Amino acid sequence: MLFREVKALIGKDIRLELKQKYVLNGILLYLLSTVFVTYLAFEEVITPETWNSLFWIILLFVGVNGISKSFVQESPARYIYYYTIASPQAVVLSKILYNLLLMAILSLLSFGMFLLLMGNQVVNLELFILALFLGSFGLSSILTMVAAIASRASNNFSLMAVLSFPIILPLLLTLMKISRMALSGPEWPGATGPLVILVTINLAVIILAYLLFPYLWRD
Amino acid sequence: MTDSSLIKGLWWKLLALLLLLYAVIYGFFIEVPYFEVTKESIRNVFYHVGMWFGMSAMLITSFIFSIRYLRGFREKEDIVAVEAANVGIFFGILGLITGMIWAKSTWGAFWVRDPKLDGAAVGMFIYLAYMVLRGSINDIHKRAKVSAVFNIFAFILWIVFVMVLPRLAGSTIHPGQDGAPVMALNLSGSTRIVFYPAMIGWILLGFWIMNLRIRIKRLGIRD
Amino acid sequence: MTPDSKLYIVVAVLAVILIGLFAYLFVMDRKVSRIERELLQEKESKNKLKQEG
Numbered sequence: 001m002l003f004r005e006v007k008a009l010i011g012k013d014i015r016l017e018l019k020q021k022y023v024l025n026g027i028l029l030y031l032l033s034t035v036f037v038t039y040l041a042f043e044e045v046i047t048p049e050t051w052n053s054l055f056w057i058i059l060l061f062v063g064v065n066g067i068s069k070s071f072v073q074e075s076p077a078r079y080i081y082y083y084t085i086a087s088p089q090a091v092v093l094s095k096i097l098y099n100l101l102l103m104a105i106l107s108l109l110s111f112g113m114f115l116l117l118m119g120n121q122v123v124n125l126e127l128f129i130l131a132l133f134l135g136s137f138g139l140s141s142i143l144t145m146v147a148a149i150a151s152r153a154s155n156n157f158s159l160m161a162v163l164s165f166p167i168i169l170p171l172l173l174t175l176m177k178i179s180r181m182a183l184s185g186p187e188w189p190g191a192t193g194p195l196v197i198l199v200t201i202n203l204a205v206i207i208l209a210y211l212l213f214p215y216l217w218r219d
Numbered sequence: 220m221t222d223s224s225l226i227k228g229l230w231w232k233l234l235a236l237l238l239l240l241y242a243v244i245y246g247f248f249i250e251v252p253y254f255e256v257t258k259e260s261i262r263n264v265f266y267h268v269g270m271w272f273g274m275s276a277m278l279i280t281s282f283i284f285s286i287r288y289l290r291g292f293r294e295k296e297d298i299v300a301v302e303a304a305n306v307g308i309f310f311g312i313l314g315l316i317t318g319m320i321w322a323k324s325t326w327g328a329f330w331v332r333d334p335k336l337d338g339a340a341v342g343m344f345i346y347l348a349y350m351v352l353r354g355s356i357n358d359i360h361k362r363a364k365v366s367a368v369f370n371i372f373a374f375i376l377w378i379v380f381v382m383v384l385p386r387l388a389g390s391t392i393h394p395g396q397d398g399a400p401v402m403a404l405n406l407s408g409s410t411r412i413v414f415y416p417a418m419i420g421w422i423l424l425g426f427w428i429m430n431l432r433i434r435i436k437r438l439g440i441r442d
Numbered sequence: 443m444t445p446d447s448k449l450y451i452v453v454a455v456l457a458v459i460l461i462g463l464f465a466y467l468f469v470m471d472r473k474v475s476r477i478e479r480e481l482l483q484e485k486e487s488k489n490k491l492k493q494e495g
Contacts, residue, residue, distance in 0.1 A: 142376075145372060149352070149365055149368060149369050149372075150352075152356065152361060152365045153352060153355040153356045153365065154355050154356070154357075155355045159351065159352065159355060162348045162351055163348050163352060163369065163373075165344070166341045166344035166345045166348060166373070166377075167345060167372070167373045167376040167377070168376075169341055169380055170376060170379045170380040170383050170384075173383075173384070173387055174383065174387060177387050193386065194387065197383050197386070197387075200379075201376075201379055201383075204375065204376075204379065205376075208371070208372055208375060212289075212368045212371060212372060215289055215364055215367070215368050216364075216365060216368055226468065226471050226472060226475060227475065232467075232468070232471070235464075236460075236461070236464045239460055239464075240457060240460055240461070243453065243456045243457055243460055244453055244457060247449055247450075247452070247453045248453075427467060427471075428467070431467070431470060431471060431474060434474045434478065435474060438474070438477055438478065438481065
């Protein structure tokens with residue numbers, strides 16, 4: 001039942017996104033121009049350390065930008081309609097999965113841009129891709145929850161940044177640690193600890209979202 | 220009025236005073252372990268660390284009352300949650316300032332990359348954001364509900380952050396860790412008899428201030 | 443610690459500050475208690491008036 005609702009809601013989100021292409025285009029352009037600006041600003045002095053930090057910080061900003069609209073995109077009346085036909089858990093899970101898709105695409109695109117403009121710094125590609133996927137998942141779940149919280153207040157956008165930056169730090173630092181390993185050498189063993197932490201954070205956030213979102217959904 | 224005493228809960232408020240007086244007086248005379256980097260300033264553990272104990276106690280209280288609010292939607296509990304967070308921020312800022320003074324003399328800089336420092340700073344950012352969030356919602360029920368959700372969500376992620384950070388730090392972040400016995404302080408028996416009473420004293424002081432703030436706020440709500 | 447290091451002066455100062463702060467809190471607590479009591483009495487007398495009227 002939950003599964004079917006989630007599937008239908010994700011389908012709805014994808015169709016909506018394809019219909020209003022300008023939103024998606026806006027995010028894509030934001031990503032491209034941010035990467036380009038940093039490329040120009042940093043010229044050629046890209047060490048693996050700065051490459052790594054820049055990559056994740058840009059991804060964070062892109063994520064905040066892309067996900068902040070999650071709960072304010074449609075008219076309030078439409079949300080009341082969803083409220084009557086779907087369970088809140090289905091709504092939040094569908095949003096998280098949909099945003100995961102969005103973040104995965106954006107992070108791969110961002111990676112591609114980095115390769116193109118700043119050269120390849122990644123040694124252990126499998127580990128880096130794994131970090132990208134788990135990172136997209138974590139970013140999408142935390143930012144979806146924060147977007148839901150911020151959507152209930154006025155002054156939505158700056159609130160989104162203020163609320164999300166401090167609580168996203170455990171995720172972001174763990175991600176940076178893993179991808180620093182992927183940049184510095186081909187070995188895996190050192191990465192298991194941070195990977196376990198990453199999976200734990202993701203699980204905790206999903207459980208919290210599942211439990212807490214109903215309170216945000218109904219008035 | 221059957222209650223003849225002027226102040227409710229007088230005993231634990233007096234206890235807070237006695238414990239802190241004891242800590243301030245005896246904390247200066249007790250023999251403390253000697254470290255080259257800290258010298259006598261090691262006595263700061265009785266006072267500066269007390270700020271973190273006070274802050275933690277307040278933030279945990281805030282977290283618990285946010286959960287309780289979501290279970291029954293009683294306004295009373297929302298007031299406790301927000302006032303506890305307020306006092307927690309107060310202690311946290313004092314802790315940051317006192318820590319910076321101490322860090323300057325111990326490590327040579329006001330701010331160093333240290334998991335404890337970063338954890339405390341992030342905690343402050345979270346609760347200041349909590350206050351901003353509350354400020355931007357006008358409807359009181361909505362404000363209470365939304366901020367309780369944020370409080371629970373953020374507190375758990377903050378705990379994760381505080382636990383995860385030292386593990387991530389490893390060799391890369393803080394070079395001075397070995398020269399900092401303060402953080403890994405192995406409290407000797409004689410120091411402990413000041414340390415624990417002092418911490419209880421600071422926590423009780425926090426609860427007292429919180430208690431006053433809650434009561435003043437309730438006076439403002441006439442029904 | 444040697445007795446002539448005059449550290450006890452600092453301790454005395456800190457103790458006075460601490461006692462002062464707590465005295466301030468006590469006074470505030472008493473004031474709040476008094477206002478609480480007054481409000482309660484006000485409410486009770488109002489209720490009585492309502493019942494009589």
